[in-house]
Amino acid sequence: MSRTRCTRRLPAAAVAAGLALALAACGGGGATTSADDAAPSAAADQLNPNADLRKQSLTITIWDGYSPKDLPQQVEKKFGFPVKVAIHDTNEMAMAKLTAGPDSGVDVAFVSGQYAQALNEQGLLEPLHPELIPNLANLFPEASQLSYDKGNKFSVPYTWGTTGICYRTDMVKSEPKSWNDILNPPADLKGKVTMMTTERWLALPALKSLGYSINTSDDKQLAEAKDLLLKAKTSLLAYDDTTFGEKLDKGEAAMVEAWDGWCPTTNPKIKFAIPQEGSDLWADTMVVMKSSKNKEAAHEFINYILDPAIHSWVSENILYKVPNKAAMDMLAKNKPDLLEANAPLKMTPADLLKGESIIDLGEASTKYTRLSTEVSASQ
């Protein structure tokens, strides 16, 4: 296997460069570039549906607290194979782990959509065998329309959501409707607004406010966005990716750029709004590594996650939407109060799909790094 991988690197890199060029050429005019156009589509292994799973074992890598604590025990009890859970803090750390050597030892990885796309372009992912994942039928039809992987060829969405404005109803005079409310807040909210600092989300409000794609790699558009962000910096309290919810809760901030699942809507004074200019659609996905020697167990594991009783755990406990219709229905039936109290959970897949998927930009991603360094270094 490692022999074939060496020869596969080159074409993958060429394809990746090609995709970057293609994106640059169309100026990121929408989320139409689907990853499967460029995917090297490595041949799928022949998997044995009747393989003895008890002889296999599984290593997964996932964010801390992102799955039930007793998930390994549940799986072992049900299917007879042990599950080892490795933790990553960020997508970048997962990528470092998964791309460092020919065999990372990981069977199933949880990474965001654009990273799944990048892994696939490198030929590191096993094309999924839908016949081994009957629970795919539980997903919303929209779940296979995500532009980084149309048709779920190499990834299954685990959670999805969007980015918007999370705000204190008692501190804002009128509810935020536009990204400009964050970029250029009314005088009484100056110094009470935070934005995110992770590059793509730092650029998002400015790009959307200017009417550009969040996947643009056009220098002129990015320069305009930079000017807007530099202006916005003067009225910001801070850049914050992790504690913006607390800042709102304590009243330190009145309005923050936030991921829907991180907006503490359990506080009745806090609400979430999606600006009229539109926003993104992010998804965290499950992928099976090509190097896995336990692919049957990996598929069985993913199938188990898609069981509504398991998948609804995520929404119930971390307030993220899951792209699983059966799970969301189950939640609506069993925990109507939870959905009532947390409006973002009630967003429909159709609404979500109005958002633009973040796509891996290849070499052009350095432009976003530079943009975010320029914005945060300016005085």
Added chain:
Amino acid sequence: MTTEHDIARPGAATGPLSGRSPRRARVLGRAAARLAFLGPGVGYLIVLLIVPLALLLSYTIFRRGRFGGVVYETTGENFSRLVDPLYLDVFLGSIQTAAITTLAALLLGYPTAYAIARLPRRWKTIALVAVVLPFWTNFLIRVYAWVILLSGPGLVNEALTGIGLIDEPLELLYNQGTIVTGLLYSYLPLMVLPLYAAIERLDPQLREASANLGARPARTFWSVTLPLSMPGVLTGCMFVFVPCLGNFVIPEILGGGRSIMVGNLIRDQFLKARDWPFGATLALAVIAALVVLLFLQAWASRVYGGTGERRA
């Protein structure tokens, strides 16, 4: 056992009366002892510090891999990017912040160390424990504690508005001053400890002699105590300056990410930008600056320390 004995009394080995072969055996024995004492530590450093560092620094001449890591094609691009005004400004800004913090730590730390050194023995121990006490709590927790103290609706503002000193909460967080405050708080003990060690060591008779010769206390301090404690001053300054320069947590949490230091820049190259070669190059630049500084410190402390030794 005999070798240990020799180590304990270094003068013993140089006795001129010993014959050739026993002397040689003794030298060999001492070398073996040195190896036994130094070996584990040096081995640890070579394997776990020097080798990874060398690997990292070798990245500086390669190109960035798209998914992190490196592509083994040589390039000088990483070094030419160093002089980009964008990064240069961050670098100079960090040096400025670290220098201000170090100066403030010296001004605060010197009187503290001086006072502790003059305390009665029992109080000395208590004071020293109090100085290192903050290290018993996790660094991040202590930094977040500052957020709770200084934020808009935080304790300081509550107290000030409570007693009617101010009407509107002050903006105490997320600026350059907060970053310096946080760095100063975090690294002040690293200034106090070496200063204390240097001042405590001074022979009180030197001060008495100075007084006997008619010097006022201020003159004694400037002409005797301060020059003799200079090695401690230099060590303390290094201990504070170096970690300040590399810190990335405080600018992010207390500075609100509104300005970045070179530590943030390096961290971001590795964890966000997936640009290991440039991150390694930035790290190399910092290391180079610190090595120069270390040589300066060694030189300065030889100048001051040498005279100190002679006088003592």
